[in-house]
Amino acid sequence: MTQETAKNIIVGELRKRMTVIVAMVFFLMLTILISVALPLLFKRLVDETIPGRDMSEAGLLLFALITIPLISAALHAVYDYQREILGEAISQAMRQKLFNHLVHARLRDLESTETGHIIHHITRGCGLVGDDYIVDRLIPLISNALLFIGALAAMTLINWRLMLITLLAFPITYLFSKRLKDYVRTLEEEFLRILESGSSTLQQVFSGIRTVRSFSGEAHEKARWDTWIKRHWEVRAKTETLHNLILILPTHVVDRVLMGLVFGVGAFEIINGRLTIGDLIAFMLYTPYVYTALRAMLQAQVTLEKIRVAIAGLDGLFAYEMERQGGRELTISPGAGPSIQFDNVSFDYGRGDFALRDVSFSVQPGEFFGIVGESGGGKSTIVDLLMGFYAPQSGRILVDGVDIRELSLDSLRRHIGLVPQDIFLWNSSIHENIAYPDAIAAEAVAEAAKHTNLHAFIEALPEKYQTIVGERGLALSAGERQRLAICRALLKKPAILLLDEATSALDALTEEIVQEAISQAKSGRTAIAVAHRLATVMKADRILVLQDGSVAELGTPAELIAERGLFYRLHEAQKL
Ligand SMILES: Nc1ncnc2c1ncn2[C@@H]1O[C@H](COP(=O)(O)OP(=O)(O)O)[C@@H](O)[C@H]1O
Ligand SMILES: [Mg+2]
CATH class of the missing domain: 3.40.50.300 (P-loop containing nucleotide triphosphate hydrolases)
Structure with missing residues (x-):
């Protein structure tokens, strides 16, 4: 039997749910089409309806501008729901297969593994991979990428010079994220070890509570737990700070600066007659799409590292050798029992x-x-x-x-x-x-x-x-x-x-x-x-x-x- 791996399980589950995925992509495409079309309505309103004082068209556009986001939200809800189901399916399959594997693993491997390690991976590790990472981070990346392409196409049509300015954000942020990867991996691995040791400590303290009491070990255990909490906090704080400082802050700064640049250059383009005010408004409505997509892609670097760490943990357990399977049935003739x-x-x-x-x-x-x-x-x-x-x-x-x-x-x-x-x-x-x-x-x-x-x-x-x-x-x-x-x-x-x-x-x-x-x-x-x-x-x-x-x-x-x-x-x- 070939060895199961977390990746195979994920791929298998994705294959099995092809119809759901196709439906998801369909709903996603619809919401994206709507999102991409919406700024064009603003453009029309500013460039044609208002100067033409067309009251009936203004009314129509007003109605459209209000209802379209609602429809889009509804479609998005359907997509979100399907996404959750997919994540749960992956986590479940992983939990089931890992349990099935470990229940048959050799005692030699199992008995040298801390129970906390196994508990952590079957409960949290599987959930992290399926729900947190793949579904909450990676799949949204697809929708962001699609939105990005749509917005970029529309922006190019409006004014390719401004579009190029917007794209400046990419090389800048890419440089940030590239340097981050290794650091994230180290932190994530450390965090994983902390979580595991937490489960192990808790498990041991409470199953050994009588030993703790008989040796008056409460103070010792409290100190041990405090150390754990402190380590947990330190690494957590590092991860969060990293996240905010290196990830969010620069992208915000880049966003703002580039936004100003686009607006300023846009003004010149308008004066030169290469852009209308409606174009500029539509353009400004597209830029958030681009930056959101950008942030998601940046996040993905981090997420991918986290997924690698989580998957490596699961694969470590999948690599446990199984007890030998099969063999002859033992048949014992009735009477005296076997020799x-x-x-x-x-x-x-x-x-x-x-x-x-x-x-x-x-x-x-x-x-x-x-x-x-x-x-x-x-x-x-x-x-x-x-x-x-x-x-x-x-x-x-x-x-x-x-x-x-x-x-x-x-x-x-x-x-x-x-x-x-x-x-x-x-x-x-x-x-x-x-x-x-x-x-x-x-x-x-x-x-x-x-x-x-x-x-x-x-x-x-x-x-x-x-x-x-x-x-x-x-x-x-x-x-x-x-x-x-x-x-x-x-x-x-x-x-x-x-x-x-x-x-x-x-x-x-x-x-x-x-x-x-x-x-x-x-x-x-x-x-x-x-x-x-x-x-x-x-x-x-x-x-x-x-x-x-x-x-x-x-x-x-x-x-x-x-x-x-x-x-x-x-x-x-x-x-x-
Ligand atoms: N799971 C284990 N891993 C490593 N060493 C073990 C394990 N179980 C027993 N031993 C060692 O093997 C030896 C024989 O142990 P055991 O068969 O349990 O002895 P007995 O039952 O006669 O008291 C001892 O030295 C013990 O420390
Ligand atoms: Mg014995």
Whole structure:
């Protein structure tokens, strides 16, 4: 699949909406024709109607001069409306495609990106490109250019010498804008970084508010935020000053001076009989069109730089590699659950040292397999690799004899019920969290909750299964969160059950009940339980002991104790 880019999306959306665009151009042409024709009516009024004392024509012109601007305004409103729709369409398409892309991006890229960066680009970045820049700045440029051409043509017809004077403004302002470009880009890039860091800071402060409170970090955070506000203000002020001083001011000055010049020279032309008063009036009515167009073109230089910066940001995210797509469906014969094999697996998260080094072991169909070891030993990394979250640098992982690189990740994951070490819950109801992402009947959910000793607790809540668990499930205790996570993993009826410290927050009694549920559920499936606390895996068929990313010991609990090695020492240490 070719990589999506912001530009392709914009072009695609513009193509798709060709009819709207054609309609827009049509309405635009009409308003421009009207705008260009209007000064000619003034000319007629001054040069012919007034000297000829033609009352009826004066009345007619009066009517026309009043109604034509109204009609023009109405047409312009239609054009504006279509323009807004187009902008929204571009922003929407961009937001949708970027989300779709990121939702499938590799974890390696996503997990090293600040969430604030992603939020900023999907919400604001896409809107900036579609609505602000393309629609509010670039498209008006087209109408200004057309108006400019029309006005220029009319002006040339009236008096080409005066027209040339008006055009003097161009080289002058062009020189300004050319020198501005690089500066604008630097400022814009800086501003973008500030906006992003703002989102990130806010996000972190408020999701980490308990840490802030526990360390009395409020003053620290306030200072950090004040610094942010100050930086924001500084750059903003610079941009605004730049805008006003360099952009608006000189063009105004140029406008005024040239206006005077046109008027003065016009006087000579009238004296010389090359111009009528009506011509001069019409001419003066055209000059604002020219200068507006000029300013718009000048602005466009700046806008184009801003668009480049915004698009580069979006393309940076579009460049994230996707998780691999496709592959064979994992088919598991009913009965004992699949076998799992790690074959000389080595893996490095990218830090330059191996989290797993040459790890080999195999889990039999239907086995209850324990993995223990000191923290940081690589236990969760085994889970990450088996889930296909990350791919090992060397070695193979086989499920029922098939290398998982050949399997569709989606099908692999659908066969695994994972209870991760860090449980994430949605800020939605308990029911939705257990059933996620499917629509599962209340009875089935309740049945699963009974097995994990959760049902009675939920029933006692005022809203029962409809109780909202709060952001990241913070309205629940750690043990309740774990039971909920186990419940939702079991509800999938997975062929492989993968528990990463899944019972660490449970008391002994609850753990026993949950263990019971797991081992009942285990029949017909393969289970791997990672544990720090050995009690959790004493019932396992076999246990793997990991040390510094390598296999230290492997055997039944009894064998390992008899061996008097690392497992024995851990076991002795945990015995109270
Ligand atoms: N996402 C990650 N990026 C970089 N290093 C990581 C990441 N996750 C874990 N590690 C490192 O890999 C090693 C093994 O971690 P882990 O598998 O989580 O250990 P365990 O689960 O046994 O406590 C540790 O040194 C840890 O710091
Ligand atoms: Mg771990």
